[in-house]
Amino acid sequence: MADLDGDEDLDLFSGSITGRMFWFPREAGWGFGARRTLGTRHGEPLFVRQDVEKRATALAVADWDGDGDADLVVGNIEGWVFWIENEGSARDYRFARPVRLAAEGVEIAAGGGDAGPALGDWDGDGDLDLLVGAGDGSVTLFRNRGSRTRPRLAEPELLLPAVPGIEDGTARLPAGSRACGSRTKPCVADWNGDGLADLLVGDFQLELHPEPAATGDRDQQRRDRMEYEQALAARAELGIHALQQLVMDLESPVDHESARQRAARESELAEARHALAQKSAANAKLEERLDAARAKVPREYSSHGYVWLFLRRAPPVR
Numbered sequence: 001m002a003d004l005d006g007d008e009d010l011d012l013f014s015g016s017i018t019g020r021m022f023w024f025p026r027e028a029g030w031g032f033g034a035r036r037t038l039g040t041r042h043g044e045p046l047f048v049r050q051d052v053e054k055r056a057t058a059l060a061v062a063d064w065d066g067d068g069d070a071d072l073v074v075g076n077i078e079g080w081v082f083w084i085e086n087e088g089s090a091r092d093y094r095f096a097r098p099v100r101l102a103a104e105g106v107e108i109a110a111g112g113g114d115a116g117p118a119l120g121d122w123d124g125d126g127d128l129d130l131l132v133g134a135g136d137g138s139v140t141l142f143r144n145r146g147s148r149t150r151p152r153l154a155e156p157e158l159l160l161p162a163v164p165g166i167e168d169g170t171a172r173l174p175a176g177s178r179a180c181g182s183r184t185k186p187c188v189a190d191w192n193g194d195g196l197a198d199l200l201v202g203d204f205q206l207e208l209h210p211e212p213a214a215t216g217d218r219d220q221q222r223r224d225r226m227e228y229e230q231a232l233a234a235r236a237e238l239g240i241h242a243l244q245q246l247v248m249d250l251e252s253p254v255d256h257e258s259a260r261q262r263a264a265r266e267s268e269l270a271e272a273r274h275a276l277a278q279k280s281a282a283n284a285k286l287e288e289r290l291d292a293a294r295a296k297v298p299r300e301y302s303s304h305g306y307v308w309l310f311l312r313r314a315p316p317v318r
Helices: 218-238 242-252 258-298
Strands: 013-016 022-024 058-063 071-076 081-084 114-119 129-133 140-141 157-160 182-189 198-208 301-304 307-310
Touching: 013 058, 071 114, 071 129, 129 182, 157 198, 218 258, 242 258
Parallel strands: 058 114, 114 182
Antiparallel strands: 013 022, 058 071, 071 081, 114 129, 129 140, 140 157, 182 198, 198 301, 198 307
């Protein structure tokens, strides 16, 4: 959270699976306004990369260069981390071109991709340090060895290790496990008020369920499994989720867009809504088919996320 519009309260920010970045202006009380798309100075949606299909992003917002306005530090699905400088003002942002961040001359690349950046004063020296979560479950610290206005990142320090096996896709945690998972997203805060920065980490987990005892007709069980997989494939081929995501993206106004750009976005939105409506009936039937098939197939795993708290220990007194 950060103050993007200079009204002295904190606004809310989010990345997305499509790479668009959004903010929710703070309103009176504790509420937030409708979602808006962060835009370039030319009124186009802001992306860290335009040349790749997979553009999922996570972002941290803070005054990275100490000039009094909110900048963006953005991680993407490839594991890269970018700084997007605010060349406007505290009340009227104008973001520059994304610049990939490096530490001691080496560009940052999160293990397993899916970089999740966080900014905070980890070592208490008055400037912002960078922490990066990763697809492999690790969290890495990059101390700022420069200054508040001229950051310079030091070599990486591992705060949390990677989840064993996550790189080759074999990592699965047994049900009931109490261990941090993958796709880590860190946050720095003094949780217990002792003057030390603590670490909070959100994760993603796939928990295996025990395999049920073999009973009944094995051939029927194989047919049930095949029907379930065919229903999943049919839903994916229909492309309903991609259309739903497109509609959600286009519904959000883009900051700095012109009247012409707004008209073009609203026209594309109308077309996407029409295509979604045409596929809705077929999707409803597919969902019924999928629910019926799912009920006959033992659940192999469940997916969810935890938030973990790691309290800092005070250094020993010498």
